[in-house]
Amino acid sequence: SYLFLGFQFLNKLSISFRSSETPISSNCINQVYIRANKFSVYESPPGDYEAFGYLDENVSVILDYIFGQMGDTIVSGQFTQKWLPLFYNFKIDGYCIPTNINSWLGDWWSDIWLDFKFKKRSIPFGYFNISGIWDIKASNKTFGAIHGENFLYKGLPITKSLLNISVDRNKTRISSSNSIHKFGRLSGYLSIPRNDFKRSTPMTYSMSGVYPLNDGKMALGKVVEEYLNDFNLSTINIDAKGQFPISDSDNNKSLQISKEYSANFSSSEKGSWNGIKFDEIKGNIISDDAHFILKLPVIKMGDGSISINLLSKFIEEMISLNVEVKNVKILDLYNSVIEYQTRNEGEIFPDLNESTPTDTGLISLSLNTSGNSSDPMSFKGTGMIKLQDKQLSKVQLLGFISKGLSELPLPFPNGTLNFNKLEGLFELDNGKILFDQLTLSGLLSKIVSKGHFDLMTGELDILSKIQIIGNIPIPIIKQLAKLTDPLSIFAEIKISGNWQNPKWKLSIKPLK
Numbered sequence: 001s002y003l004f005l006g007f008q009f010l011n012k013l014s015i016s017f018r019s020s021e022t023p024i025s026s027n028c029i030n031q032v033y034i035r036a037n038k039f040s041v042y043e044s045p046p047g048d049y050e051a052f053g054y055l056d057e058n059v060s061v062i063l064d065y066i067f068g069q070m071g072d073t074i075v076s077g078q079f080t081q082k083w084l085p086l087f088y089n090f091k092i093d094g095y096c097i098p099t100n101i102n103s104w105l106g107d108w109w110s111d112i113w114l115d116f117k118f119k120k121r122s123i124p125f126g127y128f129n130i131s132g133i134w135d136i137k138a139s140n141k142t143f144g145a146i147h148g149e150n151f152l153y154k155g156l157p158i159t160k161s162l163l164n165i166s167v168d169r170n171k172t173r174i175s176s177s178n179s180i181h182k183f184g185r186l187s188g189y190l191s192i193p194r195n196d197f198k199r200s201t202p203m204t205y206s207m208s209g210v211y212p213l214n215d216g217k218m219a220l221g222k223v224v225e226e227y228l229n230d231f232n233l234s235t236i237n238i239d240a241k242g243q244f245p246i247s248d249s250d251n252n253k254s255l256q257i258s259k260e261y262s263a264n265f266s267s268s269e270k271g272s273w274n275g276i277k278f279d280e281i282k283g284n285i286i287s288d289d290a291h292f293i294l295k296l297p298v299i300k301m302g303d304g305s306i307s308i309n310l311l312s313k314f315i316e317e318m319i320s321l322n323v324e325v326k327n328v329k330i331l332d333l334y335n336s337v338i339e340y341q342t343r344n345e346g347e348i349f350p351d352l353n354e355s356t357p358t359d360t361g362l363i364s365l366s367l368n369t370s371g372n373s374s375d376p377m378s379f380k381g382t383g384m385i386k387l388q389d390k391q392l393s394k395v396q397l398l399g400f401i402s403k404g405l406s407e408l409p410l411p412f413p414n415g416t417l418n419f420n421k422l423e424g425l426f427e428l429d430n431g432k433i434l435f436d437q438l439t440l441s442g443l444l445s446k447i448v449s450k451g452h453f454d455l456m457t458g459e460l461d462i463l464s465k466i467q468i469i470g471n472i473p474i475p476i477i478k479q480l481a482k483l484t485d486p487l488s489i490f491a492e493i494k495i496s497g498n499w500q501n502p503k504w505k506l507s508i509k510p511l512k
Contacts, residue, residue: 012037017055030055032063043103045071051079059083066092072123073100086134093127098146109142111192112165112172117152124148128165142167156216157181170197183235184210193246202243202257211238227285233271236281239264260288266298275339277301277332283308290314301336304328304362312373319379320370330361330389361389369428377431377456386423392440408493408506418442431456453499460502462495 013036036049047070053063061081068075075094082088097118102110118124128144146163161179165172175189188207193200213236217228242261266282273281280300286293292312299306304327311320325333369381424438433453440447451462497503 013039032061034063045073045100047071047073053079070100071097072120073097085136088132088134090128090130092130093125095123095125097123098126107137107195109167112167112174115154118148119150122148122150124151138169140167140169154216154218156212156219168194170194171201179209181210181212181215183212186211198246200257203246204241204243206241208239209237210235230274231271232273233267234269236265236267258289262286272339275343276336278306301328301332304332317373318370319373321367321379321381323365323367325363325365327362327364329359330363330387331359333363361387361392363387367428379428380430381428382425383428384423384425386421388421390420392419392422392442408504418444419447447493449495451495458498458500460495460497460499463507464493464495466493 014034016033018031018033031054032052034049034051036047038046039049040046047068049066049068051063051066053061053065055061060083061079063079066075066077066079073094073096075092075096077090077092077094079091080087080089097120098113098116099110099118102113124146126144126146128142130140130142130144132140143166145165147161148158148163149160151158151161159180159182161176163179164175167173171191171193173189173191177187179186186207186209188205188209191204193203213228213231213233217225240261240263242259242263243257244259244261245257262285264284268280270277270279271281272278278299278301280298281296282298283294283296285295290313292310292314294308294310296306296308299308304325306326306328307322307324309320309322312318364386365383367381367383369379369383371379419440419442421442422438422440424435426433426435426438428434431454433455435452436450438449440449445466447464447466449462449464451460453460453462492507494505494507495502496505
């Protein structure tokens with residue numbers, strides 16, 4: 001017997017049932033044949049379909065062969081439909097834009113592809129096994145893979161990749177052991193909890209390989225994106241994993257799920273972080289709800305280097321910081337600090353002007369400090385500084401040193417005020433930098449200072465002694481200096497006021 005059902009106008013569907021006089025097996029007595037032309041199912045793009053199979057003894061539908069063409073999508077496969085319960089099973093392979101069949105398979109399918117963009121001229125090839133019970137969303141299961149070329153994932157361009165996909169009632173998992181982009185290769189996975197589990201299950205990810213940082217800032221979620229936005233770098237070698245809560249769409253608030261992530265990273269390319277330029281970088285990050293640890297053992301800047309260790313304890317609101325700067329150009333560091341403060345709307349130094357350091361000046365610095373994260377003035381620690389610049393006296397350091405000294409009523413010989421080195425130890429204590437012996441030296445003189453500098457107000461309180469010629473390490477010269485430089489015995493220089501425009505005053509100590 002035959003049953004024919006047709007739809008006119010744009011859609012046409014025909015279904016026929018027939019009994020076979022010579023069935024292949026006892027299950028194939030009642031055969032089914034389906035054909036559809038320009039047919040749309042649940043608002044899918046119109047397509048042409050053909051399928052045949054049989055009804056078994058329980059009247060279940062088994063379609064051994066299915067072929068469909070919907071625009072650029074061409075698929076073949078098998079389908080089974082049972083009735084008690086309403087169990088179904090699709091086995092599909094072919095070239096298909098996954099979003100073309102969103103309306104067939106519901107939110108659980110469309111959610112997978114929200115962040116993907118496929119090009120029509122690069123149709124991915126996929127194969128899937130999809131099963132479940134109609135009207136019971138938790139029963140849906142999907143296993144399969146897609147071979148894709150030239151597609152985007154959250155703005156990250158992928159040249160070629162094999163994506164393995166699995167979906168069950170708990171989560172959607174997308175993984176790839178080899179995704180190729182224009183800079184290299186990546187492997188990893190992304191696991192996203194299904195709607196019913198978002199309140200108790202985090203999104204997790206793992207990634208390793210060459211990561212295109214500038215192109216892929218959005219691919220790892222909002223939390224990681226905030227950190228990556230501070231970088232300007234083409235690629236970085238990365239080995240990362242972590243977990244984050246999924247945003248609750250009902251109240252637009254993050255759910256109470258622990259944030260944990262870690263990353264080892266390195267790059268030998270030139271780049272910048274918050275405007276601070278570097279030639280090479282290497283480090284790692286570890287973070288959870290209680291701690292944030294940043295270790296940057298290698299930050300290359302020209303022939304110099306910087307290392308940073310930072311530990312932030314969220315509950316105690318405490319930060320420990322260790323910084324080492326070795327032979328970095330003063331100009332490079334100065335420019336980086338200016339750029340950093342511009343990006344972060346702060347002010348550490350004034351804009352560069354005639355006080356710009358020379359291109360040959362070098363700085364070495366160490367700082368060990370800790371304090372309350374909400375109170376920058378609470379930090380305490382110790383450090384060392386060493387500046388070398390052939391025109392250090394012309395740099396805005398305690399104002400312009402050469403200008404301040406030249407205004408004192410002292411008969412300095414020509415060349416006396418040419419300094420090329422500043423070095424000494426210091427303490428950081430509640431917003432003040434304190435020092436006992438900060439030495440500014442040149443070939444013909446040196447200034448030894450003690451006092452403090454207030455970081456909050458910029459005010460200075462320093463006593464300095466100047467020694468003429470006494471910096472030359474020859475005994476007879478030093479003895480002559482005591483005779484020709486009596487001021488070094490009983491004169492001090494008082495430096496006060498603001499560090500950008502200090503007041504220099506000569507103070508004569510009474511003779512004992």
